[in-house]
Amino acid sequence: MGTLAAAFAITFSAVVSYVTWLARQHHRLRLRLDALEMAVGAEETHRPKSRAA
């Protein structure tokens, strides 16, 4: 029974760890993306509007 429990426990913790890691990475990436998009947005507001646009 111990072996069975170990197998399930290992699988479960592997999946949970991976999902947690994914979530954390996602959060960090989102923050970076928001910061970059804000910077790009700010840049575009300050750029003088060209005639072609």
Next chain:
Amino acid sequence: MNRNTSVRTIGAWAVGLAVAALFALTGWMVFVFAPREATMGDVQRIVYLHISVAWCSLAGAVAMGLTAAAYLIRRNPAWDRWSQAAAEIGWLCATLTLVTGSLWAHKAWNTWWTWEPRLTAMLVLWVVLGGYFLLRSSIEDVQRRARLSAVLAILALADIPMIIMATRWFRGMHPVTPQMDPRMRVVLLTSLVTFTALFVLLTVLRKRQLDLAARVASLEQKTGIVT
């Protein structure tokens, strides 16, 4: 864009909950519904887990190969990200297959490892997928990395059937298919479906994350800002 994102997020959560429910069902089936095996006892229940993750790792390798071919034809970087995501989850499942197989081997035959054809093939697959990641990590340029690792993925995919054949023949010509109680077969099927759903969910999540990382990288390159 925001509405689209929240739809995708809700979708991901919904699927996640569905998968969790499937797991609850599978758990009950494996531990309660499935009959106790005559010779090995309760430890035999590992097989539902072992076969499911083995199947997922194979699916991951196949998905890696097919999406790699799609990348080479289409040159859309999204295909390369699918390939990487599928390979990663496939590798994770291969690791779990080896671990559960090893635990089972220890209980069943009192040895931590056996050169049994399926385990041998899985070990080779594990190493091949590891090599895929090593290759990826040695190439900086995004397009070159995608292209070269796609070729390797295709070589690996073409090789898998022959690896399976070779390892099967290596240990005698007749593979052993366990006789399964019909109830066991139902449990196995449920377990397979559950793990496949989990595999798909994780691959999609990882691919989305890679998409995000790619967008961050491209914006960083464009603006010159490093976050």
Next chain:
Amino acid sequence: MTAADTLRTWWWLVHKDLLRELRAPRVWPAMLLLALVLAMVIELQIELPRQQHPEYVGGMFWLAAFFAGTMALDRSFSGEHEQGCWQGLLLYPVGPGTVFLAKLTANFLAVCTLGAVLVPTFMLLSGISLLTRPGPFLVTAVVANLGFAAAGTLVSALTSSLAHRNGLLVLLLLPLVLPVVLGAVQATRFLLVGQLDGWWRWTQLLACFAVVFVTLGTLVFGYIVEE
């Protein structure tokens, strides 16, 4: 390009590689020497009763052959990179498939020469004749070397342009050529003990591997070398 032109170009490329090796030997001497050293070390360590020797000498022979063979494969593209001829190679007015076949032929000849040197070496050191049935052995050797050279040429091309190669070739190649290693060893083993149906089955797998990888190589080599 007509078929005759392609054939001529193929022969010219093969001829170029062989001639270069002949004029300034870099690879073949080291490869042959490594093979001899491996044969010596292996035979020194293995102490088997006389009757078991035929079963295992095939395996030892092939291990030495493949391991030394990776040396030739490793260097098959590095020469071009080191001397700045890589761009030149890409500019040949011929399909990348032909370039692949030319490189494959050169590598195939290298590993065949290696085999030709190793067979008498092992026969001398172990006292077992590998050539009790020379015809079948030759067939096995040809298809095994062809498959090995095909996979090796592809992986070598993949890794040759990387900055930090560090043994990536061997790491990527060996799991992929497992069917060849197993096939060659098992086919030789069955041959030496006289079981021709076992020999034939494994030789068919070797042939299958060779066909798959030569074909695949011709198709995907262009993706590896494109800039």
